[in-house]
Amino acid sequence: MTATPGGDSATVPAPVPVSIPAADGEPAHLRFVEEAAAVTGDLLAGTVSAIRAGRLGRGLWHPTGFATFDIAHVPALGLVRVHFWPDGLRRGLPGHPSIHQHCFRLYSRVLAGEYRESQYGVVGPGLHDTRGVPFGARRLRVYEVRPTRVTGKDEVHETGEDLDVVPTLRAARFPAGTWHEVPVRTFHATPIARDRFCVTLAVLSLPVHGAADVLLGRPGGGSSVNVRRVVSEGERELMCRQFVAAADAAAPDPGSPGPASPDPR
Secondary structure, eight states: OOOOOOOOGGGSOOOOOSSOOOSSOOHHHHHHHHHHHHHHHHHHHHHHHHHHTTOOOOEEEOTTSOEEEEEEEETTTEEEEEEEEOTTOOOOOTTOOSEEEOSSOEEEEEEEEEEEEEEEEEESSOTTOOSOOOTTOEEEEEEEEEOOSSTTEEEEEEEEEEEEEEEEEEEEEEETTOEEEEOTTOEEEOOOOTTOOEEEEEEEEOOOTTOOEEEEEOTTOOOEEEEOOBOOHHHHHHHHHHHHHHHHHHOOOTTSOOOOOOOOO
8 A cells, every 4th residue: 555645633634433334234345444444544644734735646537527536556445535526616527427336335534525425226126117207216327337447438338228216315414524435336426516615535445246337317328438537737736725725724723622523424
């Protein structure tokens, strides 16, 4: 594992709770969450220091509109990244579906701002049902994301199949100092408004056997191959400035004990 240089612990958000509740009772998921919490704890101070110093490396814009920066590759665990949703700036791919599921497990600490999470469950008898949409559900087209083995290159294929989904979690709020997790094969979205700011330190597990990246959107989007846009130097500088301003504004008064670390659940 390659870590960023150490930083000033006074600038680091409060640690997550020691007792980690699980959204998924699968033993493999529980182990991943525990290991990811430990790794992000080890990398936290150095990552904050790197952001403050503007020393993030090459970044890419995710098709849903947020920026990603690789921090470390951890053997037997996965990839550690910083995710930025800058205030007033998104570089999403037009028409790209926002609801998706991953072939990996996800864990992340919120470093600044507020993260938003929505999740969805699949209902109905199957992929090819021609009857009406169940009450409270949305019928959406299934898009496969096929591996390209090229960093930053996305190959999306419309399948012609549909799924009926209902929200199981609606724009849940996770403030700085808390954490969130997304089990593999969980449909979710990040409804963070363009005029809102958020930074997370995320761990993406190694791919889970038999799982796939899937998007849910409107029919007729077709198939496409896209290369993710590189974050410009000016965009990266803006993100780092916004982080410093948000972290400093949220820092407790040195003379005050401050509130207890919030539990997102």
